[in-house]
Amino acid sequence: MASTGKKDNMLWGGRFTGGLDPLMEQYNESLSFDNVLHKQDILGSIAFARANTKAGRLTQAEFEKIEAGLLQVEQEWENGTFKSIPGADEDIHTANERRLGEIIGKDIAGKLHTGRSRNEQIATDMRLWLRDELDKLEDYLVSFLKVVARRAEMEVDYVMPGYTHLQRAQPIRWSHWMLSYGFAFANDLERLREIRKRVNRSPLGCGALAGNPFGIDREMMSKELGFDQLLWNSMGAVADRDFVLETLQWGSFLMQHISRWAEDLIIYSSAEFGFVRLADAYSTGSSLMPQKKNPDSLELLRGKSGRAFGHMAGFMMTLKGLPSTYNKDLQESVEPMLDHVKTVGDSIQIAEGVLSTLDTQPEKMKAALDPFMLATDVADYLVRKGVPFRETHHISGRVVALSEKTGTPMNELTYEQMKGVDERFDEDIKETFDYEKSVEMRSAKGGTSKACVLEQVKVLNGMIA
Structure with a gap:
């Protein structure tokens, strides 16, 4: 049987007389x-x-x-x-x-x-592995986006508060919120497809740095392995890890979007909001407090985004000071790549599981609507009567102040009270205090009217295909 001693198996040991230190x-x-x-x-x-x-x-x-x-x-x-x-x-x-x-x-x-070097070998292995994994990630992301689009279409009639600065701002459709992230994830899908093109290039046949001395057919190897094209400079080919860094950057983009999406759902699922309920399959309890149902799936999505960002930042620091061609520092590209891809892939699948089983509570959403959210509609009402918007903004602000001062909801102020703020209010101002009408007024493309939201669903489905 062939010897299996350490020195016999070294691929580089000819000029060495001693062994490596054990550590x-x-x-x-x-x-x-x-x-x-x-x-x-x-x-x-x-x-x-x-x-x-x-x-x-x-x-x-x-x-x-x-x-x-x-x-x-x-x-x-x-x-x-x-x-x-x-x-x-x-x-x-x-x-x-x-x-x-x-x-x-x-x-x-x-x-x-x-004629072959491990420098080209590991670069080839990594590109082949990553190409296949990116295809899996694309499948996961497409599947998740289909759930977003399907639920957005099904639940288009649910109206909820839209928030800025975590304060109620204007009424929107629940579907409009879902699609706001849907388009962010669709942009991530577009980036992923672009990155794959740059991953799928062959370094095989480039040697350690100077090329192959035996006239090897690189095109033949590239075709056999399913690469789209060659890397054209042997020095750059063996040293290049931009394809790893770009993947880590892409994953960080995606995880940032997932983290923010998860944060919104953590808030919306809290007892203080109650807009959604997480399925038991994506929640955990407390070892002390029997009543607790914790959104651990969402919190882990938020937490693992930091892990993904760390992969990207750490590897960028590894690369920044390297001289030309291969250096052993590049061994540090493999583990971040492996862990990052798994973290991102698992996260997309968990996000899909959460959304596909999420129990929406439209009545809670409706109950959270507040007349103050229609203050902009009051200003818009006067704009339609020819009043400059900057002036209408101040007038609407005085209506808000009157509501707060009297303790009367804006929609319950009398016509006389409104007229006292500004003579240009007519009795039809009452029609402004309608949440459904408010969302339907936002009818320019990209808005939260029903027709606009359904158009967005159609556009999103086109981006997924």
Whole structure:
């Protein structure tokens, strides 16, 4: 059986006479997390071996042995029977090549890496993995957005207070609130689709930094692995981690939107508001207070946004001072990428679960409406009579002051009281104090009238497609 000693398995040990310090060995290894890339590493190796066969570096028989051996290694990973060797398997590349040598012999396995560097190998693995994960994230986000659009259409008749500065401002439709975030998430979807294009570019065949000396067919490998195009500079290709950083930035955008969405729902689900009720499946209780139903799903969405932001900020700091081409600092790109993608993917699915099971309380929304929210409508009433808006704003403000001073809701002030504020009020001012009429007046595109909201649903569905 082939030796499995540490030194025998090093891919770089020829000029070294001593071993690594034990702590340095642990500090340096990455197999504990980059083993996730086993499938991508093997696919890249098969494509590279095939191209080396075309270039005359391998015989067809050697290629077939390498391919069969690599497929066996992948099967072991999938079955959970792959046995790594602590201290010998530094990373996923070392582990796979070591096991390949055990299966087909080191003489042939040793030819696999001809002209290839781990610099291009890890960059290829990461891009392949991230491409597939971005496709999953797109599916999650599209599914969530479909729930937003469906509920917005179904619940378009629910009128609620709209808030600025967490104070009641103007009446809006509940659907209008949902769609305000729906379009933010749709923008995130658009960004995601753009990022995927830049992720799906091949660095394979670029060597350590200077390129491949054996005339390897990079286009052939790129096509086999499903890349859209090549990275055209070998130095940039092996060093580039912008695709990771851009993904972390994208995820931070999305998590910022999810966090704010969750914050609104935390408020709306509180006893003080009661606009919505969370399903038990997305709530927890208190170990002390039996009456509590806590919105832990929403609070975790809000909390995990900070984790996502940390990935992005931390990795940006890692990159900022690096000299050209590959540096070992770039090993720090893998864990943030893995954790970020999982955090974001889980968060989108939790958000969809919350929204799809959310129990809306339209009567509570209606009860929270307040006549003061129609103060702008009072000003608009006078505008329609030809009064300049700046003047009508002050007049409406005096109506608000009168309401507060007398303790009379604005909609219950008498015609005489209104006339006392300004002679231009007529008896039809009473018609202004109608919440449904108020939302229907906001009929310009993007407004909260029913027709506008339903148009927004249509536009959102178009963005999802």
